[in-house]
Structures are given as structure tokens and as C-alpha cells.
Amino acid sequence: ITYFYLTTRAQTPAIFVDSMWTSPDGGSTWQRPVDVEFAVPGMAQDALGRGQAIWHSSVQLTNGNLVTAAHTLFAGESKLRVIALGSSDKGRSWGYLATVAYDPNINTEGFTEPIVCQTAQGSLICFMRTEGGYPMYQSFSNDGGKTWTQPSQAGVNGVAPDMRLLSNGVLACSYGRPGVNIMFSLDGTGNGWTNYTSIFSGNSTSYTSFAEVAPGRLLFIFDAINFQDAAGAKPANCIRGVYIDVARTGQ
Numbered sequence: 001i002t003y004f005y006l007t008t009r010a011q012t013p014a015i016f017v018d019s020m021w022t023s024p025d026g027g028s029t030w031q032r033p034v035d036v037e038f039a040v041p042g043m044a045q046d047a048l049g050r051g052q053a054i055w056h057s058s059v060q061l062t063n064g065n066l067v068t069a070a071h072t073l074f075a076g077e078s079k080l081r082v083i084a085l086g087s088s089d090k091g092r093s094w095g096y097l098a099t100v101a102y103d104p105n106i107n108t109e110g111f112t113e114p115i116v117c118q119t120a121q122g123s124l125i126c127f128m129r130t131e132g133g134y135p136m137y138q139s140f141s142n143d144g145g146k147t148w149t150q151p152s153q154a155g156v157n158g159v160a161p162d163m164r165l166l167s168n169g170v171l172a173c174s175y176g177r178p179g180v181n182i183m184f185s186l187d188g189t190g191n192g193w194t195n196y197t198s199i200f201s202g203n204s205t206s207y208t209s210f211a212e213v214a215p216g217r218l219l220f221i222f223d224a225i226n227f228q229d230a231a232g233a234k235p236a237n238c239i240r241g242v243y244i245d246v247a248r249t250g251q
Contacts (some may be wrong), residue, residue: 001058001091007038007051014041016051020091038085040096044075052083054237056115056162058091059124066091067145069100069126070116079103080110084111084145101151108134111151117163119171120188121224125155127161127190132177132236135232136161137202138190156183158209170246176206176218180222182244199242210244218244 001023007016019033043051052072059067066087071080081102083095101111108131116126124141126148136158137151151218156173171185173193180200183193203225210220220242226235 003054004033007057009045009049009051009248010037014043014099015039015047016043018054034092034163036092036094038070038094040072040083040085042071042074044162046073046079049250053112055113058087059116059118061144062122063144064088065144065153067097067116067124068094069116071110071112071114071128073110077104079106080112082111082114082126084116084126084141084148086145096139097145098148100141100148101128101137106130107115111137113160115161115163115173116145117171118165119190120165125171126174127163128161129161132159133157136175156196158160158206160210164212164218165211166212166218166246168246168248170248171217172210172246174208174210176204176208176222178206180204180208182204182208182218182220186248187235193239199244200224200240216246220244 004019004020007018011016016038018036019035021030022035023030047053052070054070059072068085071082082100084097084100084208085096086097097211109126113129117151119125126139128137135153139151141148152215159177161175163173169188171188176180179198184195204223208222210218215218224240225237227238228235
């Protein structure tokens with residue numbers, strides 16, 4: 001399943017609507033979008049009637065429920081927060097679970113662009129941006145997204161993180177600005193990050209995504225601005241993809 005980025009206001013102040021597309025065959029074909037409701041009491045809407053921003057993917061728990069994360073603005077507040085949302089009907093409706101991160105005194109616009117992922121221990125980790133060039137934060141949940149630890153700095157600056165637990169138990173996280181990068185938590189817990197690797201240092205929005213397309217092999221996607229792929233070629237904006245092979249060594 002996938003969602004449109006920003007929700008819109010429905011019939012009541014607490015209900016916002018988004019569009020959901022579903023694919024029965026792994027993305028080869030897509031069915032027409034249907035309306036999906038997000039119930040979040042206390043939500044604010046912008047001048048265009050939009051609400052929370054649904055960001056990246058969902059996690060399916062062992063009971064079949066889905067958990068995802070969004071950034072949003074609550075009524076009467078000036079700083080964005082990250083919230084966790086849950087669905088028990090395969091993504092057709094969502095309800096507010098908890099606030100993952102909020103600080104009314106933060107120097108940036110707030111917490112944004114969250115990615116939620118399952119760790120090797122079975123808990124949830126949420127990785128978040130605060131602003132370009134500012135530290136990213138992470139928080140953990142051991143109860144399916146109902147409560148979260150106090151957010152802590154993850155030790156790296158950046159925007160738009162994406163995260164996957166790989167088949168070999170390594171937790172991988174991409175991020176950008178400056179450049180386009182990936183890092184790894186070797187024990188899969190997210191409690192410590194290492195092997196920081198630069199993938200592209202040219203001009204880019206530094207927004208990334210990746211998937212494990214075979215055991216230990218990642219397809220890593222990013223954009224390049226005014227990229228010149230050969231001598232004499234006309235610079236152009238493009239989407240680029242590279243394969244990254246992830247293997248444990250020295251064991």
C-alpha cells in the first residue's frame with residue numbers, strides 16, 4: 001500500500017482523509033485509490049485544509065496491525081511534532097496512538113520526516129529529522145507504538161531518513177544533506193550506528209530511499225541535480241540508482 005503525502009480535512013475537525021493505492025502483485029499493477037480516514041484529535045489544518053504528512057512506510061506487527069508515523073501540527077502550537085498512527089483494518093482507517101517527539105522550545109520548525117521500522121529485537125524505532133544541517137533524533141517503542149522513549153540525538157545530521165531491517169539482521173538507514181549517505185547498526189537494534197558511507201556527494205535534494213532486492217543487496221535511489229554523466233553531455237536533473245552489497249566480515 002502507499003499513500004498520498006498530505007491528508008485533507010473531512011467532515012469533523014478530528015478526521016482527515018487521504019488516498020490509498022494498493023497493489024496485489026508487488027507493485028507491477030496498482031488499483032484505483034480509495035479514501036482512507038485518519039482520526040487524530042487536536043489536529044490543526046493549514047490554509048489549504050491539509051493535515052498530517054504521511055511519511056514513508058508502515059510496519060506490520062505480529063498481530064497483523066499496522067503502525068506508521070507522520071509529522072503534523074496540533075491546534076494552538078507553532079512547532080511540528082511526530083506522531084504514531086495505528087490501523088487494524090489493513091490501512092483503510094487509522095487512529096492516533098501517541099506522540100513520538102515534540103518540543104515547543106526547539107530551535108527548528110520541529111520534528112519532521114519520520115521513518116518507523118522494526119528492530120532485530122522486535123521493538124519499533126522511529127528516526128526523525130529536525131532541520132537540514134541539524135541533528136536527527138530517534139525514539140523506541142516496546143508496545144507497538146503506544147508509548148515511546150524520550151527522543152535522543154542519533155549522532156548524525158541530515159534529512160529524510162529511510163530505514164530497513166535487512167535479512168542478515170543489520171539495520172540500515174539512509175539520509176542526506178550534505179550529500180547522500182547510508183549507515184548501519186550491526187546488531188540491528190539502532191542503539192549504535194557505524195560504517196557511515198557516502199554514496200553521492202554532488203548536488204542533490206538529498207532525499208533517498210532503498211529496498212533489499214536480494215539477500216544483502218540494496219537498491220538505493222536518490223536524485224541528482226544538473227548531473228553530467230559523461231564528458232560533453234548536457235547536465236540534467238535525474239533519478240539515479242546504485243546497488244549496495246552489505247555483508248558481515250571478520251566473523
